[in-house]
Amino acid sequence: MLKISSAxxxxxxxxxxxxxxxxxxxxxxxxxxQQRCYGCHGEDVYVREKRIVKDFPGLEKxxxxxxxxxxxxxxxxxxxxxxxxxNSEYYHFxx
Ligand code: HEC
Numbered sequence: 001m002l003k004i005s006s007a008x009x010x011x012x013x014x015x016x017x018x019x020x021x022x023x024x025x026x027x028x029x030x031x032x033x034q035q036r037c038y039g040c041h042g043e044d045v046y047v048r049e050k051r052i053v054k055d056f057p058g059l060e061k062x063x064x065x066x067x068x069x070x071x072x073x074x075x076x077x078x079x080x081x082x083x084x085x086x087n088s089e090y091y092h093f094x095x
Contacts, residue, residue: 029085
């Protein structure tokens with residue numbers, strides 16, 4: 001029994017990157033952003049001259065921080081979608 005369950009864990013873990021890559025959905029990121037993220041700032045902060053986000057990891061950090069501010073409790077793949085949308089639309093960081 002123990003062997004079977006650890007085998008399942010190994011299979012489960014090895015599938016994670018595949019699943020999350022396939023799940024990136026920029027359109028959903030845009031929708032989430034429109035639904036939740038215009039309370040405090042508009043898109044002007046993403047294009048202003050002195051924006052605070054300087055690289056891709058920083059963008060993900062900032063999005064996580066802002067979701068905590070609003071208590072939206074997105075899953076990781078939803079955060080990824082929003083980050084990918086912001087990057088393709090505004091930031092254009094290399095990953
Ligand atoms: C509770 C208010 C609030 C909400 C709602 C909010 N943000 Fe923010 N956000 C801020 C503040 C404050 C800043 C920093 C602005 C500044 O320094 O001038 C910021 C900055 C940012 C930046 C960085 C802009 C830059 O300078 O590069 C990003 C990206 C961002 N927010 C994403 C989001 C996302 C995604 C959401 C939706 C989950 C969201 N924000 C919702 C308060 C909020």
